[in-house]
Amino acid sequence: MSTDAPVKTPSTSFLNRLQTGFLHFAKYHGLGNDFVLIDNRDSSEPRITAEKAVQLCDRNFGVGADGVIFVLPGINGTDYTMRIFNSDGSEPEMCGNGVRCFAKFVSQLENLQGSHSFTVHTGAGLIIPEVLEDGNVRVDMGEPVLKASDVPTKLPANKDNAVVKSELVVDGVIWHVTCVSMGNPHCVTFSREGSQNLLVDELKLAEIGPKFEHHEVFPARTNTEFVQVLSNSHLKMRVWERGAGATLACGTGACATVVAAVLEGHAGRICTVDLPGGPLQIEWKEEDNHVYMTGSADVVYYGSLPL
Numbered sequence: 001m002s003t004d005a006p007v008k009t010p011s012t013s014f015l016n017r018l019q020t021g022f023l024h025f026a027k028y029h030g031l032g033n034d035f036v037l038i039d040n041r042d043s044s045e046p047r048i049t050a051e052k053a054v055q056l057c058d059r060n061f062g063v064g065a066d067g068v069i070f071v072l073p074g075i076n077g078t079d080y081t082m083r084i085f086n087s088d089g090s091e092p093e094m095c096g097n098g099v100r101c102f103a104k105f106v107s108q109l110e111n112l113q114g115s116h117s118f119t120v121h122t123g124a125g126l127i128i129p130e131v132l133e134d135g136n137v138r139v140d141m142g143e144p145v146l147k148a149s150d151v152p153t154k155l156p157a158n159k160d161n162a163v164v165k166s167e168l169v170v171d172g173v174i175w176h177v178t179c180v181s182m183g184n185p186h187c188v189t190f191s192r193e194g195s196q197n198l199l200v201d202e203l204k205l206a207e208i209g210p211k212f213e214h215h216e217v218f219p220a221r222t223n224t225e226f227v228q229v230l231s232n233s234h235l236k237m238r239v240w241e242r243g244a245g246a247t248l249a250c251g252t253g254a255c256a257t258v259v260a261a262v263l264e265g266h267a268g269r270i271c272t273v274d275l276p277g278g279p280l281q282i283e284w285k286e287e288d289n290h291v292y293m294t295g296s297a298d299v300v301y302y303g304s305l306p307l
């Protein structure tokens with residue numbers, strides 16, 4: 001073999017091709033709640049449209065994901081901004097599992113080692129994820145919002161302006177619901193007529209979930225958490241997400257669940273929430289009224305697609 005010929009590295013031409021007209025992405029998941037992550041640090045406008053995000057999320061004709069997340073430049077003095085499209089193309093204010101994936105992706109992009117944290121501007125305000133030594137991510141999710149008009153819900157509020165254990169008729173059955181916003185809206189239910197503690201494995205989620213999501217009392221639609229109390233510090237939850245349907249986990253939903261459990265007297269402020277995709281540790285701290293979520297976030301693969 002001649003040694004005089006210039007060495008042509010296939011990887012270089014491959015990379016050039018990728019740089020022009022291709023979309024680089026990383027696929028991540030937080031307990032099976034999966035996302036396409038896009039490095040958008042060079043522009044404050046998402047690189048792809050909501051319509052394109054719907055295509056990417058399609059599990060047959062696309063990459064397959066519950067949402068698409070963008071890492072944008074920080075605003076209001078923060079290090080980064082996070083935006084997200086649900087798999088139906090709607091844009092939620094916040095995503096708990098997503099922000100853990102976001103943190104791990106940023107660590108990769110910026111080559112950050114060891115334990116570190118940064119500030120993220122989201123539709124729910126300031127969120128602070130901390131990547132821990134063990135690879136898990138602890139997130140300061142801020143304060144829950146209970147004021148009915150801010151959740152938002154048209155359900156009647158109590159004297160504190162909160163909707164706690166209110167009756168909601170869905171599909172001809174009375175459900176007891178507590179409404180919490182973690183920036184995005186959540187309707188949490190622990191019981192319904194004839195069942196004091198829900199057996200969540202028995203629920204027909206795909207039938208009942210959309211009826212909550214599109215109920216007239218939720219003007220911005222809602223995420224719904226169906227919760228079984230296992231003990232004072234252990235809850236089991238299944239979720240029907242606004243704009244994404246049944247997912248394997250919901251971080252903001254787990255936070256809302258613990259807040260609702262405390263308000264209804266089902267559990268203490270530190271809980272493990274078991275989701276179909278695995279557990280999350282949640283604490284609603286009395287000292288600062290913030291909710292803290294700790295859990296895993298893992299890369300699945302890196303990919304690129306023609307734009």
Ligand SMILES: N[C@@H](CCC[C@H](N)C(=O)O)C(=O)O
Pocket residue numbers: 033086091092093094095096097098184185223241242243244247249250251252253
């Ligand atoms: N899975 C997310 C929540 C994503 C947004 C949600 N579907 C909404 O529309 O509010 C989480 O982990 O929090």
